[in-house]
Amino acid sequence: MNWSGWLLLGFLSTLVLTTILSASQGLGLTRMNIPYMLGTMFTPNRDRAKIIGIFFHIINGWIFSLIYILTFEVFDIATWWLGGILGFIHGMFVLMVGIPALPGIHPRMASEQQGPTVVRQLEPPGFMALHYGIRTPISVIIAHVVFGCILGGFYFLTKG
Amino acid sequence: MEKIQDYAIIGNGRTAALVSRGGSIDWLCWPRYDSPSLFAGILDSEVGGSWKIAPLKPAEIKRQYIEGTNVLQTRFSTDSGVIIITDFMPAFSEKDREHSLQPEQEIVRRVECVQGEVEIQVVFDPRPNYARDKAVIQDEKLLGLRLEIGRQLITLRSDVKFTLKEKGAWAQIKLKANQTLDLSLTFTDEGPAVLPPLGDPISRKLALTIDWWQEWSNKVTYNGPYRAQVIRSALALKLLGFAPSGTFIAALTTSLPECVGGKLNWDYRFCWLRDAAFTVRALFGLGYKEEAEAFVSWLLHSTRLTLPKLIVLYDIYGEDIDNDVELPHLKGYKGSAPVRIGNGVRTFFELDIYGEVIEGVAHLVHAGGTLDHETQKMLCGFGEYVCKNWQKPDTGIWERMHPLKHYTHSKLMCWVALDRLIELQNRGQLKNKSNDTFVEHRRLIRKEIEEKGWNSKLQSYTQAFDGEELDSVIFAMPLYGFDGPTSMRMQQTLQRIKEKLSPKPSLFYRFEKSIQEGEGTFGLCSFWYAEFLARGGGSLQEAHQAFNQILPYANDLGLFSEEIDPNSGDALGNFPQAFTHVGLINAALSLAEREKKENKGSI
Numbered sequence: 109m110n111w112s113g114w115l116l117l118g119f120l121s122t123l124v125l126t127t128i129l130s131a132s133q134g135l136g137l138t139r140m141n142i143p144y145m146l147g148t149m150f151t152p153n154r155d156r157a158k159i160i161g162i163f164f165h166i167i168n169g170w171i172f173s174l175i176y177i178l179t180f181e182v183f184d185i186a187t188w189w190l191g192g193i194l195g196f197i198h199g200m201f202v203l204m205v206g207i208p209a210l211p212g213i214h215p216r217m218a219s220e221q222q223g224p225t226v227v228r229q230l231e232p233p234g235f236m237a238l239h240y241g242i243r244t245p246i247s248v249i250i251a252h253v254v255f256g257c258i259l260g261g262f263y264f265l266t267k268g
Numbered sequence: 269m270e271k272i273q274d275y276a277i278i279g280n281g282r283t284a285a286l287v288s289r290g291g292s293i294d295w296l297c298w299p300r301y302d303s304p305s306l307f308a309g310i311l312d313s314e315v316g317g318s319w320k321i322a323p324l325k326p327a328e329i330k331r332q333y334i335e336g337t338n339v340l341q342t343r344f345s346t347d348s349g350v351i352i353i354t355d356f357m358p359a360f361s362e363k364d365r366e367h368s369l370q371p372e373q374e375i376v377r378r379v380e381c382v383q384g385e386v387e388i389q390v391v392f393d394p395r396p397n398y399a400r401d402k403a404v405i406q407d408e409k410l411l412g413l414r415l416e417i418g419r420q421l422i423t424l425r426s427d428v429k430f431t432l433k434e435k436g437a438w439a440q441i442k443l444k445a446n447q448t449l450d451l452s453l454t455f456t457d458e459g460p461a462v463l464p465p466l467g468d469p470i471s472r473k474l475a476l477t478i479d480w481w482q483e484w485s486n487k488v489t490y491n492g493p494y495r496a497q498v499i500r501s502a503l504a505l506k507l508l509g510f511a512p513s514g515t516f517i518a519a520l521t522t523s524l525p526e527c528v529g530g531k532l533n534w535d536y537r538f539c540w541l542r543d544a545a546f547t548v549r550a551l552f553g554l555g556y557k558e559e560a561e562a563f564v565s566w567l568l569h570s571t572r573l574t575l576p577k578l579i580v581l582y583d584i585y586g587e588d589i590d591n592d593v594e595l596p597h598l599k600g601y602k603g604s605a606p607v608r609i610g611n612g613v614r615t616f617f618e619l620d621i622y623g624e625v626i627e628g629v630a631h632l633v634h635a636g637g638t639l640d641h642e643t644q645k646m647l648c649g650f651g652e653y654v655c656k657n658w659q660k661p662d663t664g665i666w667e668r669m670h671p672l673k674h675y676t677h678s679k680l681m682c683w684v685a686l687d688r689l690i691e692l693q694n695r696g697q698l699k700n701k702s703n704d705t706f707v708e709h710r711r712l713i714r715k716e717i718e719e720k721g722w723n724s725k726l727q728s729y730t731q732a733f734d735g736e737e738l739d740s741v742i743f744a745m746p747l748y749g750f751d752g753p754t755s756m757r758m759q760q761t762l763q764r765i766k767e768k769l770s771p772k773p774s775l776f777y778r779f780e781k782s783i784q785e786g787e788g789t790f791g792l793c794s795f796w797y798a799e800f801l802a803r804g805g806g807s808l809q810e811a812h813q814a815f816n817q818i819l820p821y822a823n824d825l826g827l828f829s830e831e832i833d834p835n836s837g838d839a840l841g842n843f844p845q846a847f848t849h850v851g852l853i854n855a856a857l858s859l860a861e862r863e864k865k866e867n868k869g870s871i
Binding site: 133136137138139140141144145148152153154216217218220221222223224225226229230231232233239240241242244 | 365
């Protein structure tokens, strides 16, 4: 296990993932702004939420990348395509399980059953985050596959 | 079809909407003033789209803004009861935003039944992208109606149950005394969208918005005559300002006709440099120093991309604008086609804008501002450009492409540009520059205006050199200090303009050809006239009389359009028009100064 490799690649691959998701928003593929969504767990202020959200997204990325690294170590193989497969699984998990569960854990997110309240005003994501745009799943999957490819493609290089 | 003056404006410093007397939002572009429209019913009631809330029965309608605010209240009195619709776009301080989630953009419509019972109908009929795109509305029950337009999401939340139709959504509800119905329309291009709750949170939002506007309008330092009209004009001007960049658009709309049924239909949702100096003066004069400084900053920032040349108009961020495009699927206001978006005048060669920008900066310096090295260099660059180009013919302030002429007003503004630069140099604000060239060219321009801009046969200044046509813009000549309002030439010019360009007391056409083209009288020219009188061109009583003669041409809310039909008194052209309201404010400022002087004199 190469800890410095994990720290570096985990950070870089999360930056790339965040950039791809932001670019998808800029290009009109999705409205979903992950840092804003995460940051509003802590503050209602839009600008501050985005800053806090970026920080937490990077922490999340690091944590998730550790799971990738452990997988590479267990199977003693790390290639871009294996990383890509793990990224696809990760992306599907995020879309099918992680994001739909948000109304249950996000203190400011409304639910479809109860509608918005004074505290919970954020639109719930719906199945596969489709409320944030019909192409949201595509951008999420692409971003996570790229995330995995970077980790898989470069991890063993860092072991020297 | 509603008349132009039947509309009211609500907004939030990013965009604004027009609400008709009958309770219909017939113009809204989201998220910016120059974005494609969501509702454009004012340009085509069948195709354009609108959002109407009104009683089913005929009603007597009265409306007003809550004092000192841009919160609109329309009262519908029917034979069974009375409702009040309160329309606003929430506006809060940054401090208030800290504590709660807020949608990127929102329009709130609160319907309160204050007497008896009233059955109302709500028709929500959005037509995105100037009604070029199909609106597919989905009913997401508790989350409201949803309309996705590309990456953007529009949601309408309300407690009333809507029925989706082929086009739009429809609802009907009977309200009894003390019952309230809230509707919230939001825009976002960032997910997750904020879906604001209804009921008490709307009451709080309304209270905060009223506080915000009243705090803003209470900052007015003006205590002269016509204070109520001046404050309303300031509030209207504020709604045409784009807060993130500090600039002002010329008017909220596109293609409201200068001549009903004619083709003089233009897109005014941009920032004209020619409006600069008057706007800065009005803002400083009212005590809105922050807004004035932000606007000058925008002026200096936006012009950097084209230095040392200036273009006629920019968008709200100082970017270039697309050429105008016609929208043949929209019939236009009362059939006044074509409807145009974009504006081709940006490429015109217009010399007066140099004087306007430099005069705007000079107002900043007069108010205690200073200029950094980069700005000084930039201003000198403008001066050098003027020295090299003032002899060329241009399109003039009214942007007449064919033929280019040596417009007297354009030369006047070149004179103003150099005169103010010399003044700034004398004040030590333009350092290490020799002003000999500026002084020499200023002298030459004055000589040319006095020799060629004056027609001795007509005994009047004329629109262009060696010409015979008159132009009301000459009223502005004394405002810049070129010629005194009491001079023989200005007094004679005043008489000629009154004879040829004034169909009714204090109403003026822009110039003689504009009468032939069928347009109305120009609101700003009327206020220039009042200001001309206030500055000494007439007695104080005459100035008051002129001002009072113009005021009835505002609508019941105090809003002015670009032009006035002298026969019917109806508003014409884009609405509301910043330039007209700026003219009102400046005329009132001059009247107040005159009153002050005369009071001092009598003591």
